[in-house]
Amino acid sequence: VYLNNMRNNWMFDKSFSVTNILTSRGCPYQCIYCDHSMWGHKFRQRSANNVIAELHHLKNEFGIDAFIISDDTFCLNRKWVLDFCVQLNESNLGLKWMCNARVNLVDEEILQALKKAGCITIGFGIESGSDLILNELNKKTTRKRIDSALSLTKKFGFKILTYLIIGSPSDTVETVTQTIELLKKHKLSGGFNYLTPIPGTKLFNKYCPDQNKLTTDELLMKWSKWQDYPMVNLTNSLTTQELIHLKNKAEMNLNIYRLLTLTFFRDLKAKVKKRGLKSVGLEYSFDLLKRKVFNNLYSSKLKRITQLRNKSIDPKSVQRILVIKLYGIGNVILSVPLLKNIKHHFPNAKITLIVEDRAKEIAYMLNSYYDCLTIVSMKNTLTCKIDLVKKLMSSKADVIFSTFPMTNNNISRLLPFISSKYIIGYPQPGFEKFYTHPLSFYYFDHEVILNLKMLHCFRGRGLSDLDDSLETQINLDVNHNQLLVIQKAKKKYKFVIGFHCGSRIDLKQKRWSEKNFSELMKILSSQYECMNILLGGFSEINLNTRIAQEINEGALNMAGKLTLKETCAVMKNLDLIITNDSGLLHVATLIGVPAVALFGPTNEKKNGPWGDPLKYTILKSDMDCRPCHAVGKPLECNDPKCINNIKITDVLEVVLERLGIN
Incomplete structure (x- = not known):
């Protein structure tokens, strides 16, 4: 599997069966x-004989035809390298x-030996020009030495990879431009990585000593987005947004040369052969036209956004x-503290709330917090x-x-076309330019906290402490x-x-198994005189039916028979609800029903219930x-052992404790 995944490795121009080794x-x-x-x-260092023996094994057993050192x-060990190449x-x-090398360690003799031994790609950690x-980075080399090494390596016909860094304390437009000019001189492309103080490095200890207070897991989560x-x-002289813009601009400037390589023309030739010259020509023409229209359309809007960036708002x-609250029922409920504070601090403003159609019922129930409700569909169809x-453009x-x-x-x-002034929120990486106040999130911050952080833009301009409670008045008078x-x-x-027992169809990995639920219900109904009420929507009717059939009595399937408001009224009469990480978990915390929540692949610190901790237990x-x-990404784990690793006995113990049963 690994060899197949590595077959089209970016380090080579051709497709190889390739693996990594350490010497x-x-x-x-x-x-x-x-x-x-x-x-x-x-x-x-290993002996050259030992490494050659490993390569024999990899070729004979797995059929490799290339490797990466x-x-x-x-x-570093010049004598060893020459001996290895000969063997x-x-x-x-x-x-x-391919291998990675420092520019101060290559010369004609080394490069000639590498070439003769079958090396076709060399990577250099240039970092900067x-x-x-x-x-500043203590690289122990110079621009002149880099220039000489690149010229010499190109002379021997190697493919050259360059590793670049942007964001050093002294980095400016001028220093980045020097790097671009150096690579352009040798007609090389490349991508920049942000200088990131990784825990344990001198850089980290110097600039991020406060981060040592974080746990290992918190550090891993926070630093996982470093690229x-x-x-x-x-x-010292660039804002975060200026740094992001400079990186994007530098990469675009460098990689324009990639379009002029044989790879581009080879891909173009393949497209023409498959679809015809007219079709491909129209595609490229339309793409160029789209880019031109896009640039003209956004130039004035983005200029205004840049002028207002991160300024305090009166x-x-x-x-x-306009409050854009997409996704499901639980996400809308977790926005209640934000909606409450907006309503309180902006009593004279007209508030429009945008939600997806799957969350419209809970939005109707929270109608005291907005003046206008807009419901949209996120289906991937042209009509939608x-x-x-249309709906977004009309929401000025x-x-x-x-x-x-x-x-x-x-x-x-x-x-930028909806708001005439300020846009506050959490953009996807690379889309910060569309926001006057782009915010970054910390992996372990709860969704409620992240929503309330948006109001910090108004701090010092008349806003007092924020109310983070879910307490709200909901009319649950229904006849059913x-x-x-x-x-x-x-x-x-x-x-x-x-x-x-269910969840959204595309998030089935969050579900505790049907067998576990049915076994737990059997115990509760037979030994503790409990009536089990199975709740859910239309998509969960079959799921609940299968579980109910496993229980002789003491189970009632209400899936698909109730509106959300009617479900809330039913839940209000329950002694307890046991649920996966789902919308009904947050409904329970909203209306004050005790809950036992089962969490598998999702993060309870970010998506868990919000409210009185005495009212719920997380397993x-x-x-x-x-x-x-x-x-913002789908669950990719097809066999989520984590959720089914929660034992029935552990859930039963918590349930009995909640019910006051010894």
């Missing part, structure tokens, strides 16, 4: 950003390979507010997309709150036969317990791989 460990150099916690600074400093050449393995930055977003802005100037654009506002979770990128592009059933059950049974697996669900 040494440790690096004696002292670059301030490098993490040496794994291998250390002491350099030690993943050493920190491959060319590899004499082995007649016929393998192609500015001597000022190179000294997409500058986790810490270390520059609440008195706000007359129209046109309707979405002074301030837009684009709430957490992060807003769809297509909606982000429309925001199922309510009479519940009331009769409360007289017949000692306890009436609700169960939500979760202690597996190291959880939580694995990334914000």
Whole structure:
């Protein structure tokens, strides 16, 4: 599987069956950003014979035809490298390979030996084309040495990979331009990585000493986005947004050369052969036209946004507010504190709330917090997309709150046309330019906290402390036969317990198994005189039916028979509800029903119930791989052992404690 995944590796121009090997460990150099916690600074190396034997094994057993040497400093031991190349050449393995090297360790003799032994790609950690930055990073090299090494390597016909860093304390437009000019001189493309103080490095200890207070898991989660977003802005003269813009512009400037390579023309030729010249020509023409229209359309809007970036907002100037609250029932409920505070601090403003159609029922129930409700569909159809654009464009506002979770990128592009002033929210990486007040989120912040953070833009301008409670008045007066059933059950049974065994169709990995639910219900009904009420929507009818059939008596399936308001009224009469991480969990906390929540791949610290902690209990697996669900992305784990690792006995123990049963 690994070999198949590596077949089209970006380090080679051709498709190979390729794997990685290590010939040494440790690096004696002292670059301030490098993490040496794994291998250390002491350099030690395997024998050349031992490495050749491993390559024989990999070719004979797995059929590799290429390999990548993943050493920190491959060319450090000059004598060893020359000996290895001779032995590899004499082995007649016929393998192609790549390695990483420092520019001060290559010369004609080394490059000639590497070429003769089948090496076709060399990667250099150039980092910067500015001597000022190179000294700051303690690279122990110069721009002149880099220039010479690149010229020499190109002379021998190697493919050259460049690793670049942006965001050093002294980085400016000028220093980044020097890097671009150096690579352009050698007609090389490349991508920049943000300078990130990794825990344990000299850089981290110097600039982020306060982060040592965080746990290992918190550090891992926070630093996991280091390639997409500058986790810490270390520059002396650039704002975070200027740094992001500079990186994007630099990469675009460099990689334009990639379009002029043979790879581009080879891909173009393949497209023409498959679809015809006219079709491909129209595609490229339309793409160029689209880019031109896009640039002209947004230039003035983005200029206004840049002028207002991160400026404090006067609440008195706000007359129209738009709150975009996409996703499901639970997400809308977790926005209640934000809606309450907006209503309180902007009593004269007209508030429009936008929700998805799947959450419209809970939005109707929260109608005291807005003046106008707009319901949209996020289905991937042309009709739905046109309707979405129309509704958004008609919702003019002074301030837009684009709430957490992060807003769809297509909606982000429309925001500058909806608001005449301020856009506050959580953009996807790369879409910060569409927001006057782009916010970044910390993985362990709860969704309620993240929503309330948007009001910090008004701090010092008349807003007092914020109310983070879910307390709200909801009218649950309904007439339904199922309510009479519940009331009769409360007289017949000692306890009436609700169960939500389902979740959204595309998030089935969050579900505790049907077998576990049915076994738990059997125990509760047979041994503790409990009536089990199975709740859910239309999509969960079959699921609940299968579970109910496993129980002889003491179970009632209400899935698909109630509106959300009627479900809330039923839940209000329950002694307890047992549920997966779902919308009904948050409904329970909203209306004050005790809950036992089962969490698997999702993050209870971010998405868990909000409210009185005495009202709910969270049960979760202690597996190291959880939580694995990334914000704004589908659950990719097809076999979520974490949720079913929660034992029936553990759930039963908590339930009995909640019910006051010894």
